[in-house]
Amino acid sequence: MTNPSPPAPDNPQPVADLTGAPLPTEGTLRRRRSVPFQLTRFAVFNARIMRMVLKGSH
Amino acid sequence: MTDIVVLGAGISGHTAALHLARLLGRRSTRGQHTVTVVSPNSHWNWIPSNIWVGVGKMGRDDVVFPLEPVYERKGIDFRQAKAVALRPEGDGEDHRGAVDIVYTGQGRVGQEERLRYDYLVNATGPRLRFEATEGLGPDGHSLSVCTADHAVEAARELDEVVQRLRAGQEQTLVVGMGHGTCTCEGAAFEYVFNVDHVLRDAGVRDLATLYYLTNEASLGDFGVDGMTFEDQGFQTSSELWTASLFRERGVLPILGAHVERVEEGVVHYETLDGSHHSLDFDFAMLLPPFGGVGLAAYDGQGGDITDELFAPSGFMRVDADYTAKPYEDWRAADWPETYQVPVWDNIFAVGIAFAPPHPISRPRKSSSGTVIAPSPPRTGMPSGVMGKTVALTIVDRIRSGPSAQPHRASMANMGAACVASAGAGLRTGSAAAMTMMPVVPDYSRYPTGRSLRDTRGEIGLGGHWVKLMLHYLFIHKAKGRPGWFLIPE
Ligand SMILES: Cc1cc2nc3c(=O)[nH]c(=O)nc-3n(C[C@H](O)[C@H](O)[C@H](O)COP(=O)(O)OP(=O)(O)OC[C@H]3O[C@@H](n4cnc5c(N)ncnc54)[C@H](O)[C@@H]3O)c2cc1C
Numbered sequence: 001m002t003n004p005s006p007p008a009p010d011n012p013q014p015v016a017d018l019t020g021a022p023l024p025t026e027g028t029l030r031r032r033r034s035v036p037f038q039l040t041r042f043a044v045f046n047a048r049i050m051r052m053v054l055k056g057s058h
Numbered sequence: 059m060t061d062i063v064v065l066g067a068g069i070s071g072h073t074a075a076l077h078l079a080r081l082l083g084r085r086s087t088r089g090q091h092t093v094t095v096v097s098p099n100s101h102w103n104w105i106p107s108n109i110w111v112g113v114g115k116m117g118r119d120d121v122v123f124p125l126e127p128v129y130e131r132k133g134i135d136f137r138q139a140k141a142v143a144l145r146p147e148g149d150g151e152d153h154r155g156a157v158d159i160v161y162t163g164q165g166r167v168g169q170e171e172r173l174r175y176d177y178l179v180n181a182t183g184p185r186l187r188f189e190a191t192e193g194l195g196p197d198g199h200s201l202s203v204c205t206a207d208h209a210v211e212a213a214r215e216l217d218e219v220v221q222r223l224r225a226g227q228e229q230t231l232v233v234g235m236g237h238g239t240c241t242c243e244g245a246a247f248e249y250v251f252n253v254d255h256v257l258r259d260a261g262v263r264d265l266a267t268l269y270y271l272t273n274e275a276s277l278g279d280f281g282v283d284g285m286t287f288e289d290q291g292f293q294t295s296s297e298l299w300t301a302s303l304f305r306e307r308g309v310l311p312i313l314g315a316h317v318e319r320v321e322e323g324v325v326h327y328e329t330l331d332g333s334h335h336s337l338d339f340d341f342a343m344l345l346p347p348f349g350g351v352g353l354a355a356y357d358g359q360g361g362d363i364t365d366e367l368f369a370p371s372g373f374m375r376v377d378a379d380y381t382a383k384p385y386e387d388w389r390a391a392d393w394p395e396t397y398q399v400p401v402w403d404n405i406f407a408v409g410i411a412f413a414p415p416h417p418i419s420r421p422r423k424s425s426s427g428t429v430i431a432p433s434p435p436r437t438g439m440p441s442g443v444m445g446k447t448v449a450l451t452i453v454d455r456i457r458s459g460p461s462a463q464p465h466r467a468s469m470a471n472m473g474a475a476c477v478a479s480a481g482a483g484l485r486t487g488s489a490a491a492m493t494m495m496p497v498v499p500d501y502s503r504y505p506t507g508r509s510l511r512d513t514r515g516e517i518g519l520g521g522h523w524v525k526l527m528l529h530y531l532f533i534h535k536a537k538g539r540p541g542w543f544l545i546p547e
Pocket residue numbers: 065066067068069070071096097098099105106107108109139140141142181182183184203204242245351408409410411436437438439441475476477
C-alpha cells in the first residue's frame with residue numbers, strides 16, 4: 001500500500017517528516033478490510049455516537 | 059400570534075425550522091403561529107457528501123433536493139431570498155423586529171420585502187471568502203468542494219488528471235486550505251484521501267505526487283487542538299494516528315502554511331518559520347476561509363448597529379465570553395450555551411453563523427507576523443443540535459411566556475463525529491472515523507481535555523459504512539420523511 005511519491009527534486013517542498021509514524025502491520029490492514037470484524041466496529045461506533053448524543057445537553 | 063423567521067436552510071436552520079413546525083403542530087392546528095424560512099438557494103445540500111461528488115462517486119442530484127415541497131408539506135413558508143439587514147427594534151411603522159430580504163427566485167428576483175418577526179434564528183452559515191487569497195477558488199485558479207456545483211467541477215478536473223496519468227504524464231495534485239485562517243480541515247483531509255483512492259483505483263497512483271497543504275501546525279490538529287486517544291492501554295495523539303495514515307498512503311503533508319497567492323498552475327505560500335515557497339500543480343482543491351454573510355443591522359431610528367450585533371468577522375455575537383485573553387486562559391465556559399443575542403433575546407444565531415469566542419487550536423504567527431491558525435470548526439452534528447436547541451427555547455417561550463428558561467447546548471458539552479471517508483465502495487471503501495467529546499476541550503473535567511472513553515479514532519471499512527449510513531439517514535431526516543425526528547442531529 002505504501003507509495004511515498006517523492007516530490008520532484010527540482011522543486012523541493014517543506015514536507016513534514018513522517019518516518020517516525022507507525023505503519024500498520026499486515027494484520028491491521030486485514031482487520032480494516034475484514035467484513036465480520038468491521039461489522040463489530042460499525043456497531044461499536046454507532047453505539048458511541050448514540051452515547052454522546054444522550055450525554056449531550058440538549 | 060407569533061411569527062418566527064429562520065434565515066438559512068442549511069444544516070442548522072433547516073433543523074430548527076423542521077422542529078419548530080413539528081412542535082407547534084400542523085398549520086391547521088398551530089393557531090396563528092407562522093414559521094418562515096428565508097434562503098437564497100432553492101435546494102438543500104448535504105454538504106458532507108460533496109466530497110464524494112468531488113471525486114465523481116456521486117452526482118449532484120444525490121446530494122441536493124428541492125426545499126419547497128418539504129416546506130409545503132410541513133406548513134413552513136419559504137422565501138427564496140437572501141437576508142440583507144436586521145432591524146431588531148423594527149421601524150417607524152412597527153416596533154416588532156424586522157428583517158429585510160431580497161428575492162433570488164420564485165419569479166421575484168431582485169424584489170425587496172421587510173418581514174416582521176417575534177423570534178429570529180440566524181442560521182446563514184459561512185460566506186466563502188475566496189477573495190481573501192489572490193487567485194483562490196473556481197473563479198481563480200483552484201477548485202473547491204464547498205458547494206455541489208463546485209464539487210462537480212472538481213470531479214471533472216480530477217478526471218482529466220486521471221486521463222493524463224493514464225497517458226503516462228506525471229501529475230502534481232494539491233489539496234488543502236487556501237488561507238492561514240481557514241477552518242474545515244476535516245473536509246480537506248477527507249478529500250485528499252478520496253483523491254488518493256481514486257488514483258489507486260485507476261492504477262495511476264505511482265505517477266502522481268499528492269500534497270496536503272494545511273494551516274495546521276501539526277497533523278491531526280483539525281482546528282480542535284488535536285485529540286488524545288486511548289489505544290491498547292496507552293494514550294496516543296491524533297497527530298501520530300493521522301501521520302500513520304499519511305505515511306501509509308504516501309500523501310505528503312506541508313504543515314503550518316498560509317497560501318498567499320494562487321496563479322495558473324502555481325500556489326505560493328508562507329510557512330510558520332517565515333519562509334516562502336512555490337509549488338507547481340496540475341490540480342489544486344483549496345478551501346476558502348469563512349466569514350459571516352455580511353448582514354447589516356439598524357436600530358429603530360435607522361442608525362447603524364451592525365457592530366453591536368456582529369463581530370468584525372461578520373459572525374453574530376451571542377452569549378459567549380468575548381473578552382480577549384491569551385490561549386492559556388481560554389476556558390470551556392467561554393463558549394455559548396443558549397445562542398441568544400445579548401440585549402435582543404428573541405434573536406438567536408446557530409451553526410457557523412455565531413461568532414466563536416476564540417479559536418480552539420493554539421493561535422500561531424509566522425516569524426514575519428502572518429497569522430497561521432485554524433479557525434474553530436462548527437461541524438454538522440453541533441450545528442444541528444444548536445438548531446434544535448433554539449427551536450425548543452422558542453416553543454417554550456411561546457407556550458409559557460418570554461421568561462421561560464432557554465435550553466442549553468454548549469460545544470464544550472457536546473460531542474461530534476467526524477467520519478472522513480478514504481474511498482467509496484461497500485467492500486473496498488474505508489474511512490478514518492473520529493469521535494470527540496466534547497468538541498471544545500474542558501481541562502477542568504478531563505485531564506486530556508476530553509473524555510478518553512468517547513474520544514476515539516479508528517480506520518477501516520466500518521467507518522465507510524457509517525459515512526454512507528449518515529448520508530441516507532440525514533437526507534431522509536432533511537426531507538422530513540416518517541420518523542425523521544427520531545434521527546438524532
Ligand atoms: C466540503 C465540506 C465537507 C464537510 N464535511 C463534514 C462532515 O463530514 N461532517 C460534518 O459534521 N461537517 C462537515 N462539514 C461542515 C458542515 O457542512 C457544516 O458544519 C454545516 O453545513 C454548518 O451548518 P450551517 O447551518 O451553519 O451552515 P450551512 O449548512 O452552510 O447553511 C447556511 C444556509 O444559509 C443560507 N444563506 C446564506 N446567506 C444567506 C442570507 N444572506 N440570508 C438567508 N440565508 C442565507 C445558505 O444558502 C444555506 O442554506 C463539511 C463542510 C464542507 C465545506
